[in-house]
Amino acid sequence: RRGPGGPDWHWGGCSDNIDFGRVFGREFVDSSEKGRDLRFLMNLHNNEAGRMTVFSEMRQECKCHGMSGSCTVKTCWMRLPTFRTVGDLLKDRFDGASRVIYGNKGSNRASRVEGPHLEPENPAHKPPSPHDLVYFEKSPNFCTYSGKAGTAGTAGRFCNSSSPALDGCELLCCGRGYRTRTQRVTER
Numbered sequence: 557r558r559g560p561g562g563p564d565w566h567w568g569g570c571s572d573n574i575d576f577g578r579v580f581g582r583e584f585v586d587s588s589e590k591g592r593d594l595r596f597l598m599n600l601h602n603n604e605a606g607r608m609t610v611f612s613e614m615r616q617e618c619k620c621h622g623m624s625g626s627c628t629v630k631t632c633w634m635r636l637p638t639f640r641t642v643g644d645l646l647k648d649r650f651d652g653a654s655r656v657i658y659g660n661k662g663s664n665r666a667s668r669v670e671g672p673h674l675e676p677e678n679p680a681h682k683p684p685s686p687h688d689l690v691y692f693e694k695s696p697n698f699c700t701y702s703g704k705a706g707t708a709g710t711a712g713r714f715c716n717s718s719s720p721a722l723d724g725c726e727l728l729c730c731g732r733g734y735r736t737r738t739q740r741v742t743e744r
Contacts (some may be wrong), residue, residue, distance in 0.1 A: 574614060574636070578607050594658045594692050597674050602689050609645050609687070613637035646689065653689040654681060699730035 582603070589599050614634050620627035659675035674690055676683060684690045696705035715725035717736055725734045 574611055574634070577636075578611065581607055592672055594656075594674075597658070597672060598656065598690055598692055601674060601684065601686075605649070605687055605689055606642070606646060609642055609649075610637060612687075613641055613645065649687070649689045653691050654684045655694075656684060656690045656692055699732075 585603050586600055589596050589603075614636060616632055617635050618630050618632040620630050622628035655677040656674040657677050659673045660671070674684060696702060696707050698707050699710050701707065701709035701711075710728050710730060711732070713728055715728040715734060716723045717725045717734070720726070722728070
C-alpha cells in the first residue's frame with residue numbers, strides 16, 4: 557500500500573491489526589445483543605461508535621535508522637490509542653449524547669431509511685452520526701431518594717468543600733447548600 561512516506565514507500569504491515577480487531581470486537585460484543593427493540597438498536601449503535609473511535613484515533617509512529625542519527629531508513633507503523641484516550645473521547649461524547657426514539661420504515665421523519673432505526677426524539681435535531689453516542693432513557697435523579705429507581709439520594713452525606721471531584725460539596729449536595737463543621741483529630 558502507498559502511504560505517507562513518499563512515492564517509493566510501501567506499507568510493510570507490522571502494525572496493530574485493527575481490521576481483525578474490529579471484526580472480532582463486533583462478533584464478540586454485538587453477538588450478546590438480542591431482539592430488535594430500541595435498546596438493541598441503541599447498543600449496536602454505541603458499540604460501533606466505540607469501535608470507530610478506536611479506529612479514528614490510530615496514529616502513525618516512526619523510527620529512523622542510519623549511521624550517526626541519519627534517517628536513511630524509516631520504519632513506520634500504526635499504533636492503537638491508549639485506553640485513556642478512547643475513554644476520554646467517549647466520555648465527551650457521552651456528555652453530548654442524543655436522546656433517540658424507535659423509528660420504522662415509512663415514518664415521517666426518515667422515510668428513506670429501511671426497517672427499524674434510531675431517530676432523534678426532537679424532530680429539529682439531526683439524526684445521530686455513526687460517531688455519536690445515543691440514549692433513550694433519562695437518567696434517574698441521583699440527588700433525591702427514589703425507591704423506584706433505587707437511588708438513596710445525597711442528603712446527609714459527608715462532602716469535601718475544597719474538592720472539585722465527585723466527593724466535592726458543590727456536586728454532591730446538588731445545589732441545596734451544605735453546612736461546614738471543623739473537626740480536630742489527634743493521632744498518636
